[in-house]
Amino acid sequence: xxxxxxxxxxxxxxxxxxxxxxxxxxxxxxxxxxxxxxxxxxxxxxxxxxxxxxxxxxxxxxxxxxxxxxxxxxxxxxxxxxxxxxxxxxxxxxxxxxxxxxxxxxxxxxxxxxxxxxxxxxxxxxxxxxxxxxxxxxxxxxxxxxxxxxxxxxxxxxxxxxxxxxxxxxxxxxxxxxxxxxxxxxxxxxxxxxxxxxxxxxxxxxxxxxxxxxxxxxxxxxxxxxxxxxxxxxxxxxxxxxxxxxxxxxxxxxxxxxxxxxxxxxxxxxxxxxxxxxxxxxxxxxxxxxxxxxxxxxxxxxxxxxxxxxxxxxxxxxxxxxxxxxxxxxxxxxxxxxxxxxxx
Amino acid sequence: xxxxxxxxxxxxxxxxxxxxxxxxxxxxxxxxxxxxxxxxxxxxxxxxxxxxxxxxxxxxxxxxxxxxxxxxxxxxxxxxxxxxxxxxxxxxxxxxxxxxxxxxxxxxxxxxxxxxxxxxxxxxxxxxxxxxxxxxxxxxxxxxxxxxxxxxxxxxxxxxxxxxxxxxxxxxxxxxxxxxxxxxxxxxxxxxxxxxxxxxxxxxxxxxxxxxxxxxxxxxxxxxxxxxxxxxxxxxxxxxxxxxxxxxxxxxxxxxxxxxxxxxxxxxxxxxxxxxxxxxxxxxxxxxxxxxxxxxxxxxxxxxxxxxxxxxxxxxxxxxxxxxxxxxxxxxxxxxxxxxxxxx
Numbered sequence: 026x027x028x029x030x031x032x033x034x035x036x037x038x039x040x041x042x043x044x045x046x047x048x049x050x051x052x053x054x055x056x057x058x059x060x061x062x063x064x065x066x067x068x069x070x071x072x073x074x075x076x077x078x079x080x081x082x083x084x085x086x087x088x089x090x091x092x093x094x095x096x097x098x099x100x101x102x103x104x105x106x107x108x109x110x111x112x113x114x115x116x117x118x119x120x121x122x123x124x125x126x127x128x129x130x131x132x133x134x135x136x137x138x139x140x141x142x143x144x145x146x147x148x149x150x151x152x153x154x155x156x157x158x159x160x161x162x163x164x165x166x167x168x169x170x171x172x173x174x175x176x177x178x179x180x181x182x183x184x185x186x187x188x189x190x191x192x193x194x195x196x197x198x199x200x201x202x203x204x205x206x207x208x209x210x211x212x213x214x215x216x217x218x219x220x221x222x223x224x225x226x227x228x229x230x231x232x233x234x235x236x237x238x239x240x241x242x243x244x245x246x247x248x249x250x251x252x253x254x255x256x257x258x259x260x261x262x263x264x265x266x267x268x269x270x271x272x273x274x275x276x277x278x279x280x281x282x283x284x285x286x287x288x289x290x291x292x293x294x295x296x297x298x299x300x301x302x303x304x305x306x307x308x309x310x311x312x313x314x315x316x317x318x319x320x321x322x323x324x325x326x327x328x329x330x331x332x333x334x335x336x337x338x339x340x341x342x343x344x345x346x347x348x349x350x351x352x353x354x355x356x357x358x359x360x361x362x363x364x365x366x367x368x369x
Numbered sequence: 370x371x372x373x374x375x376x377x378x379x380x381x382x383x384x385x386x387x388x389x390x391x392x393x394x395x396x397x398x399x400x401x402x403x404x405x406x407x408x409x410x411x412x413x414x415x416x417x418x419x420x421x422x423x424x425x426x427x428x429x430x431x432x433x434x435x436x437x438x439x440x441x442x443x444x445x446x447x448x449x450x451x452x453x454x455x456x457x458x459x460x461x462x463x464x465x466x467x468x469x470x471x472x473x474x475x476x477x478x479x480x481x482x483x484x485x486x487x488x489x490x491x492x493x494x495x496x497x498x499x500x501x502x503x504x505x506x507x508x509x510x511x512x513x514x515x516x517x518x519x520x521x522x523x524x525x526x527x528x529x530x531x532x533x534x535x536x537x538x539x540x541x542x543x544x545x546x547x548x549x550x551x552x553x554x555x556x557x558x559x560x561x562x563x564x565x566x567x568x569x570x571x572x573x574x575x576x577x578x579x580x581x582x583x584x585x586x587x588x589x590x591x592x593x594x595x596x597x598x599x600x601x602x603x604x605x606x607x608x609x610x611x612x613x614x615x616x617x618x619x620x621x622x623x624x625x626x627x628x629x630x631x632x633x634x635x636x637x638x639x640x641x642x643x644x645x646x647x648x649x650x651x652x653x654x655x656x657x658x659x660x661x662x663x664x665x666x667x668x669x670x671x672x673x674x675x676x677x678x679x680x681x682x683x684x685x686x687x688x689x690x691x692x693x694x695x696x697x698x699x700x701x702x703x704x705x706x707x708x709x710x711x712x713x
Contacts (some may be wrong), residue, residue, distance in 0.1 A: 078441055087436065087452050097422055098702040103710040108431050112456065305709035313708045353699045358442040364657045365649035366447040 048231050051242040052209040057126030057199045060251055063192045065199050068179040073197030075356040076190055081165055082148050084155035085110045086368040094122035099302030105310030110155035118310030124298045126199040127243040130254035133308045135293045136282035138252035140195035145187060159187035171359035203299060203348025219345050226342030229335055234327045244297035256291040260325035267321055271311040301344045315340050392575050395586040396553040401470030401543045404595055407536045409543050412523040417541030419700040420534055425509055426492050428499035429454045430712040438466035440545060443646030449654025454499035462654030468642045470543040471587040474598035477652045479637045480626035482596035484539035489531060503531035515703030547643055547692025563689050570686030573679055578671045588641035600635040604669035611665055615655040645688045659684050
């Protein structure tokens, strides 16, 4: 997997000298990119929605994908660490599923090159959904005639498999896009969509250098081919006060996935879309408010100190990144053929 | 609370002598009854839907009403006992929320006279949702501006309270009706809606005496005023084999609620609507299949032994009680104002 973290460093230095008016501010596309191997179809989306909201994909039958990535909310669980089976607490804060289709890699450390690859991970992670294997998941699904039918519709006969389940979930996730935020309407020409304060914050966001990494339509960096991650070191500048308070460096980031020293403390640059809905902040969820998150980012990434008024302006702008959430009809979940569900 | 269990006994004896053609088979009304004190409004339904699906009504922030009464499925969790906070397991099988608006009392033991009263119970039950008090729930809700707004819309200014939360949840539940089952279409004149086997099962259901208790449009007994329960003793006839296998008598039923000896082993007669979706069966969820549930009921309630073929016919009929589930749009859940959710 090509790693462009060095290039990212160059980009951010370049952008630092730009003013807001020189930035190519982009609206969120109405449609997410989809891989050649998994074109989105209504049958896949419908099946994926069933699987995404089905607690029987967890060993105890209590947790679904939606438990930690709640599409009824900001696409995650507003916790520092998510609650898995046996009440275990995860080590990193769940990223939002909204607009995750624009990520070129998934997870904080980018260890999954696609939504399809990501979807398989938590199901069999012992501290998340805790299934012993995907074979066990497939065995459960095969007991439910309506799942058999839904897989047949989406992928052809006898098609229940881990790969196809992941493809269906990814297809559903590609529909989870939030366009038409005040920011999007503003950049499309509706100048009243952002307040004066928000426009000040937008300019400050560019001039301070935030946009060096949080660029592009999803504010997560340049659009790269699927599987090519856009990473940054975090924290980039040492700061004893914030480090003592939040312990950011306890997590070595992408190094966990690659075991390459050069990847230590590098993380995927996360989207800022709907950031107002996804407190607490950072990979470890230790920062509770958006104000503090902006203060921390300016200091530890760009070595700048913003005033309270400047922070309020940037936060006002970030609030303008909350988009329109599509109406989603609840799925109908299949039943076991005339028998009880048995959790493990 | 008026207790009509004696009357129920009389009813069942009377009905035993009826043939199926003499029965007043009723379709499910499109609308559930609503109490004078809580007329259903769109604003209440919308708020109730938010609350019903919000895990922040549980102490650990993992469980919502929907966790045990899943509207994406048969309205419950297909378990013998539900999983509460700290992985505690409940003592009775969760009844379905679908068509619960037709119940004249709620819970297996009828201890709640209304949906409103029921809604308050599990939230503060230490082995269910585990909140210390409704005051704590109200304190959480008040931190979320969109809940403040939704309560204002539904009940007027400064209206966040346990009573209003319960009223909203009850209003949402009154929309959870499943009309137009094959049975309903059949009794409305669409004779092809039930198969020959299902019609045989329907006749047998009447002639065997099942309809003595499972009467009325929701197959849960006569329509009684809210707060007036329709109870039956279960088991009614002693049967050592089934008792040894399923331990039905370990639960003293309504006695738990009233401490009246006369109420020992009496339970509310549950609806049979969508019964094919709600395995396992009975108050303790010990019976896995509908076939076995029918066999048990005939024996321990009516002292009759049905043949396998007869059981299959009755089960075929019961499958015809699966209705049409309304499309439900997922709610958008409020966020804490720019901060993380803190579970207890």
